[in-house]
Amino acid sequence: MKTYSISEVANKLNLTVYTLRYYDKEGILPFVERTSSGTRLFKESDIDALKIIECLKSTGMPIKEIKSFIDWCSNGDSTLQQRYNMFLERKAIVEAQLEELRKTMEVIEHKCLYYKTALDAGTEDIHKNKKIEIKN
Amino acid sequence: MKTYSISEVANKLNLTVYTLRYYDKEGILPFVERTSSGTRLFKESDIDALKIIECLKSTGMPIKEIKSFIDWCSNGDSTLQQRYNMFLERKAIVEAQLEELRKTMEVIEHKCLYYKTALDAGTEDIHKNKKIEIKN
């Protein structure tokens, strides 16, 4: 079975070796094996697990909570319900994030138009009588 | 013209008074006026500006960069191009964030299904022969 060194994994996943060692220190890489001399050996499945870790991280999940999940994974089928609940919760969080990001996008797009108009007019004053214009 | 105290603004925008004072210290609230005794008085337009600041912050923009924008705003029409460019750049960033968040959502939804199936079966082993099943 093919294995990868820490720097190979870092390259593959766009992380640094420092970050991977930090993750290991925090206990979220308990599955990574070592050579007799102590060098980490990452399996293909370890890289898959790291991709899930990065996915959870991208939802804003703190490393301590990711550790709970990893611990559950190590504890087998008795933790299936917790893991399912965790992903349902994450789903709700990401849905809320998407909704907020869409709102943010609307504001930003509105500002793009605002500044385009101002730039064409040469002055921001073009927007000064906005409310009066709406009235008429 | 109606004005608001720092704690009123904090409540209105779901921030703390500490955060607002920190923003002021960082120089992103130069427009907020004071009473003769030094108490901050927030105008309606200051609250609007804070909403834009929160919008930019939600895109991951660091406060130092937000300060550049606020400084440009203080410098009038000569900075319209910079401000326009900044919002175009932010738009591209938010588009990328939306795209990544959608991908994250797909992974999370997949995991929800995965754990639902495992939970119904009572064991994660139900997923063990996945690749073989696809072959047949």
Place this chain on the structure above:
DNA sequence: ACTTGACCTAGAGTTAACTCTAAGGTTTAA
């Protein structure tokens, strides 16, 4: 044999964005 380059750990340092404390000033209402 020895250099090179990758690996290791422990632990210190960094950064951003708060978050709070201490010490003090002001306003309001009984």
Place this chain on the structure above:
DNA sequence: TTAAACCTTAGAGTTAACTCTAGGTCAAGT
């Protein structure tokens, strides 16, 4: 007039997630 409930500043403390350094081990190539 005095207590409560605000407000102020300077500056220290916190937290998460890295990021790096020092000092050392190990395996491969010349």
